[in-house]
Amino acid sequence: MARLSLTFACGDYDRTRAIEEGTIRPDGIELTYLRLPVEETFFRMMRHREFEVAEMSLSTYVLSLQADPAPFVALPVFTSRMFRHGSLYCHADAGISGPEDLRGKVVGTPEFQLTAGVWARGILADRHGVPVDSVRYVTGGQERPGRIEKAGVDLGGIEVSRAPEGRTLSAMLAEGEIDALCTPRIPSPFAARDARVRRVFPDVVAAEKEYFAATGIFPIMHVVVLRRDVYEKHPWVAQSLYKAMLQAKQQAFANLYDSSALRFMLPWLNQDLEQATALLGEDYWSYGLDANVETLATFLRYHHDQGLSRRLWRPDELFAPESTESFVI
Incomplete structure (x- = not known):
């Protein structure tokens, strides 16, 4: 057969x-x-x-x-x-010393519906006092402009806008046009050791181990x-x-x-x-x-x-x- x-x-x-x-x-x-x-x-x-x-x-x-x-x-x-604590990056001059400081900030993400983003936003809301609707989101291509949501989303009262035409989220982060970036891929300025970009959680491994110890969730x-x-x-x-x-x-x-x-x-x-x-x-x-x-x-x-x-x-x-x-x- x-x-x-x-x-x-x-x-x-x-x-x-x-x-x-x-x-x-x-x-x-x-x-x-x-x-x-x-x-x-x-x-x-x-x-x-x-x-x-x-x-x-x-x-x-x-x-x-x-x-x-x-x-x-x-x-x-x-x-x-x-674990997705390491997926949060910020501009060095955005006034973000820890995850709780993301309230009221502008955060980029390639697509709002990305699984990594769902986890990161949920963890920020549950454990760091950052409700999902306390942040303004910008979506678009991380390293090349023009990325769109692969599936349609209707988010109600959550404020989401598109990156300006021709702009990438990595460049916007490095130049301070957005305060932070939530992404599953390491942004190019961080990979290049650009001093303008750093992680939101200074000790990612410690934060992720603490999260698992508290929740049992991988x-x-x-x-x-x-x-x-x-x-x-x-x-x-x-x-x-x-x-x-x-x-x-x-x-x-x-x-x-x-x-x-x-x-x-x-x-x-x-x-x-x-x-x-x-x-x-x-x-x-x-x-x-x-x-x-x-x-x-x-x-x-x-x-x-x-x-x-x-x-x-x-x-x-x-x-x-x-x-x-x-x-x-």
Whole structure:
């Protein structure tokens, strides 16, 4: 019997490497893996439905659920997780000595609906006294002008404007035209060690460790989605892909903890991994619904409170049930 041919657009990750290389093959599926930048994958999948399977921003996916019918069905596979305190940058002369000083400021963000921004704004509101509507937002291209929201948003009373034509957020930050920038990518002035730009949290690692100790949350950024037409025709694909991706993630974790030769160019990779598991737990990059209910519920609350969701979704409503229920021997 022929295997079902599907195209999977995803980033370049250790946790999906075995899927890309074909050393782990989903049951009954022949995958063509397209290694693409995340922004390109999200745009092409959201706008044109080009792939049968794709990595997708968690926020963009939740936005897509408001369509009738919803175009995608997600798997509880979290290709990207990241604390986002380090995603906040400010101009050195903006009068910002800590996150609480962002109240009343003008903050750039490439798109309001970016998952990194949802997390950052939620954390600022919950833990640092910066309500979402206490900030004015400017959207646009970070390094090249002209970026637009990949999904339509209706934010009610939150003030959002577009960057001036031809201007980038990185240049506006460096020149003091905006006070701060919330972005998943490191802005070019900061990378170039421009003294005019610094992080809002002076000690990012300490702030993120404190956040985890207080909340137990390791933020989820991306999920994997199936196009709905594929899922409805072949519902077994959800469990098949989930099982394979779980195996690939487990294999990547085992490969990471190898002291014979460092897998990545980080001199204290093994020690950093030991510290991470001591602080976050052995399965800190967990897949599946049960281990991530609180993290997902917090994100969904932020998404709703920020005007991005018309209703408050439950974590169990996000995923194909075939990928959250397993047989027991």
